[in-house]
Amino acid sequence: MGKERSASGRTAWWRHLYLQVLIAIALGVLLGALRPEWGSAMKPIADAFIKLIKMVIAPVIFLTLTSGIAHMRGLGELGRVALRALGYFVVVSSLALIIGMIVANVVQPGAGLNIDPRTLDGAAVADYVDQAHHASITDFLLAIIPTTPLSALTDGSILQVLFVAVLTGIAIALVGEPATPVVDLLDRLSVIVFRLVALIMRLAPIGAFAAMAFTIGHYGIGVLVNLAGLVATFYLTSALFVLLVLGAIARVAGFSILRLLIYIKGELLIVLGTSSSEAALPPLIARLEVAGCEPGVVGLVIPLGYSFNLDGTNIYMTLAALFIAQACGVELSLGQQFALFGVAIISSKGAAGVTGSGFITLAATLAVVPSVPVAGMALILGVDRFMSECRALTNIIGNAVATIVIARWEGALDEDLLTAALGQQGAAASA
Numbered sequence: 260m261g262k263e264r265s266a267s268g269r270t271a272w273w274r275h276l277y278l279q280v281l282i283a284i285a286l287g288v289l290l291g292a293l294r295p296e297w298g299s300a301m302k303p304i305a306d307a308f309i310k311l312i313k314m315v316i317a318p319v320i321f322l323t324l325t326s327g328i329a330h331m332r333g334l335g336e337l338g339r340v341a342l343r344a345l346g347y348f349v350v351v352s353s354l355a356l357i358i359g360m361i362v363a364n365v366v367q368p369g370a371g372l373n374i375d376p377r378t379l380d381g382a383a384v385a386d387y388v389d390q391a392h393h394a395s396i397t398d399f400l401l402a403i404i405p406t407t408p409l410s411a412l413t414d415g416s417i418l419q420v421l422f423v424a425v426l427t428g429i430a431i432a433l434v435g436e437p438a439t440p441v442v443d444l445l446d447r448l449s450v451i452v453f454r455l456v457a458l459i460m461r462l463a464p465i466g467a468f469a470a471m472a473f474t475i476g477h478y479g480i481g482v483l484v485n486l487a488g489l490v491a492t493f494y495l496t497s498a499l500f501v502l503l504v505l506g507a508i509a510r511v512a513g514f515s516i517l518r519l520l521i522y523i524k525g526e527l528l529i530v531l532g533t534s535s536s537e538a539a540l541p542p543l544i545a546r547l548e549v550a551g552c553e554p555g556v557v558g559l560v561i562p563l564g565y566s567f568n569l570d571g572t573n574i575y576m577t578l579a580a581l582f583i584a585q586a587c588g589v590e591l592s593l594g595q596q597f598a599l600f601g602v603a604i605i606s607s608k609g610a611a612g613v614t615g616s617g618f619i620t621l622a623a624t625l626a627v628v629p630s631v632p633v634a635g636m637a638l639i640l641g642v643d644r645f646m647s648e649c650r651a652l653t654n655i656i657g658n659a660v661a662t663i664v665i666a667r668w669e670g671a672l673d674e675d676l677l678t679a680a681l682g683q684q685g686a687a688a689s690a
Contacts, residue, residue, distance in 0.1 A: 276463060277525035283468035284532045290468075291475025298476020301469035305533065308466025311459050312538045317412045318452050319541045320562050321424045326445040327555025328428025329438070336669070337429070337559070344560050344665050348568040349604075351657065354504055355570040356603055359577035360596060362496045368488045368578075369585030421562045456541040460529075467532025474534065474644055486642045489582050493646055496574055497653045505570075505660045512664045513674075518681040522550065523659055527652060534644065536651040540565065543659065551676030552666040560665050564658035571653025575646060576603045576621055583625070583635035595630060 291298030328337055403418045405411035408427075411419035431438045506516040520527065523546055526539035540561065547557045580599055584591050591599070603624050625633045639646070666672040 275525075276460065277528050279464040280467045280525065280528040280532055283464035284471050284528065287468040287471030287532070288475050290472040291477075292480060295476040295479065298472035298474075301472040301476070304469035305466055305473050308462055308469065309533060309535055309538060311462065311466075312535075312541065315452060315456050315459060315541055316417065316537060317420045318448075319456065319544060320417065320420045320558060321412060321427075322445055322449040322452055323544055323554050324421065324424040324558030324562070325428040325431065326442065326449060327553065327558045328425065329431040329442045329445070331428075331432065331555050337425070337555075340556055340559055340665065340669055340671075341563070343668055344563050344661065345567065347661055347665060348564065351504070351508070351661070352568055352570060352573045353604060355500060355573035355657075356577050356600055358500055358504070359496060359574040360581065360600060362492060363578045363581035363585075364596075366488075366492050367585055368492045369582040369587075417562050418566055421559075424558070453541075453545055456545070460542055463529050463532075463538075466538070467529060470533045478642075478644055486639065489579075489639065490642055490645055493575060493578055494649050496578060497571055497649050500570065500574060501653060501656050505657060508664060509660055512660075512667050514663060514677060514681055516660070519659060519663070520656065522546070522681050523655075526655065530651045530655055531648055534648045534651055536565065536655045539655055543655065547659065547662050549676070550663070550680035551673030552662055553669075553671035556666045556669060556671045557662055560662045561658055564661050565654075568658055568661055569650075569654050570657035571650035572620060573603070574653065575650050576624055579621055579639055579646075580624060580631060583638060584631045586638055587632055587635050589631055591630060599624065599631075 287298070287301075290301070331337055402416065403422050405414065405416070405419040405423060408423050411423040431441060501520075502516065509516040509519065523543065526543050526546065529539045529542075530536050544557055544561055547561070548554055577600065580603075581591070581596070583589075603620075622633060622636060625631050625636065663672065663677070
């Protein structure tokens, strides 16, 4: 232990997970750039880490939410939290869509490309379009109901786990005192599962290294050059959304968005390295609980947010759709753009929870707006992997903010713990 801690008792710098992940990302970029074939060969390792994370997502959500509901003061509280969360998600995700639309009209990243849609390879995006056609609202709602309660824990659907966890928590709450041993068992199982999460997260640097090496090695940094304007516009728009929109929401709720970003920097680096917001879901839940949010609120808001509060995906949808229209010389009236906005609001929920949902949701949106050629998606297919990192980062930040805000609304936030976690001395008093 003496080698791992300094004389002041602080953990040695190389033991911090976020620094390990940051170094791993840099090494992954170097490997992918210098030895692309080696970088491409890292994909199985990256996939293995993501699978390990997905393995524990279902039990983490189930145990956190079921136990949280069982400890709630009443079932009315559950319905109130869910309704407030969904209302918040609709407002903020709509703002994200509008901001993407405004930026696309002002910057016009696709203007001047003069692409003939007939020259585009529609086959390259055919699979995404096919998946989008199967992502209707009806299918989405029916897919929430699992075949059996246990299959929800094995099929990998977050919404199915959420559905079963809510029903189980309600049943336990209705049983009351006789179910106390079950609640105690759930609490004890939660300790074990989160310890398992901690063990898996030690592999995060390896997963981030492999994922980044594959991305750079397979797609190449050079692919960014042709569409640098679009990628830069998307990253800048997302950054402004986080700092200005989410920052304003955070300030009203009594905390600093910048301090929150510092607090969850480890989770953000994991998302950056793996291009998957799911990779950071279990540690994010634990982080927010440590920051003073009650487990029941965290367990409900985070899974719901992963399906209904995809701020980064929403910015991407309108920005990418208008980029394609501009690149192909398609003039969209203000009315057509608002029609696109309306479709995007619905389709962003209908394709929730689907792997690669950002690109699939874009396909679903364009399929309903015939004036914009779906084949135009081939223009951005090469850089979508790079844009998915920004989508995932914005999504996870948005859900972290939403959880703290809703917990505060519900009186389910320990202000002292939040102040301590974010290092905001005096923030609680000023709030």
